[in-house]
Amino acid sequence: MTFTPGTYTFDVKNGGSATHALKIVGPGVDKSTSDIAAGKSATLTVTLKAGTYDVNCPVANHKMLGMDVKIKVA
Ligand SMILES: [Cu+2]
Numbered sequence: 001m002t003f004t005p006g007t008y009t010f011d012v013k014n015g016g017s018a019t020h021a022l023k024i025v026g027p028g029v030d031k032s033t034s035d036i037a038a039g040k041s042a043t044l045t046v047t048l049k050a051g052t053y054d055v056n057c058p059v060a061n062h063k064m065l066g067m068d069v070k071i072k073v074a
Helices: none
Strands: 006-013 023-026 029-032 041-048 051-056 068-073
16 A cells, blocks of 8 residues: 555544554654544544555554554655
8 A cells, every 4th residue: 555645634433343443653653543442433643754654453462463554655
């Protein structure tokens, strides 16, 4: 997944049955939503620069279980 540099608002909905959250870490960004209960939504606004960002779920061991993706900004 490739993004162009800029400011983005991620509008995330937890369609699962467990609590999750969305975290983005990379150049100039280390931000997370609060915990999002099942069925709830949250937004996360970040300014992305060129580079690679890690997008994951910081709840419990979810990142290790695979809720983890890298995105490229170029
Ligand atoms: Cu999770």
